[in-house]
Amino acid sequence: MERLQEMRQFAREREIPTLVFLTKIDKYDPDVIGEDLTKTFHSARLLSLMEDLEEDSGVGGSKDILPIKNLSKETEPTPEAGVLVCRALQQALYAAVDYLRECDYMDTSEEDSELS
Numbered sequence: 503m504e505r506l507q508e509m510r511q512f513a514r515e516r517e518i519p520t521l522v523f524l525t526k527i528d529k530y531d532p533d534v535i536g537e538d539l540t541k542t543f544h545s546a547r548l549l550s551l552m553e554d555l556e557e558d559s560g561v562g563g564s565k566d567i568l569p570i571k572n573l574s575k576e577t578e579p580t581p582e583a584g585v586l587v588c589r590a591l592q593q594a595l596y597a598a599v600d601y602l603r604e605c606d607y608m609d610t611s612e613e614d615s616e617l618s
Contacts, residue, residue: 510560517604519597520561523590524552527569539582542569568593 513520528535531547542548552567561567568590571583579587 506559514560517601519601520559520566521590521594521597522555522559522561522567524555524567524569526572527586528571539571539580539586542586565593566597 510520512518527542527548528537528539530551531545534541534545535548548569549564552564552569555561555567556564568586570586570590571579573579573583573587576583
């Protein structure tokens with residue numbers, strides 16, 4: 503956790519957004535999540551873990567902790583697993599675009615039709 507806090511401090515000094523990808527969520531609460539990833543945000547155990555991680559790491563909030571299932575042993579991921587991964591990637595892209603706008607690397611007058 504110390505290394506995570508050092509990285510967070512480095513990012514905070516540079517105003518870089520920090521996201522945490524919480525993997526192997528099916529292992530945290532196999533009784534609720536197990537094979538049914540649609541219950542990811544209904545798991546009190548997982549939500550408690552996300553809150554603890556938020557406090558320990560100092561990330562901006564639970565919206566910055568993105569649960570995903572580890573797909574290393576999957577040959578054909580389920581649509582539910584794909585939705586979690588796509589949601590996490592979408593949030594990462596939003597954070598990157600916001601950061602670039604704040605740094606004036608992007609023209610704010612451009613239309614963001616692809617990201618909206």
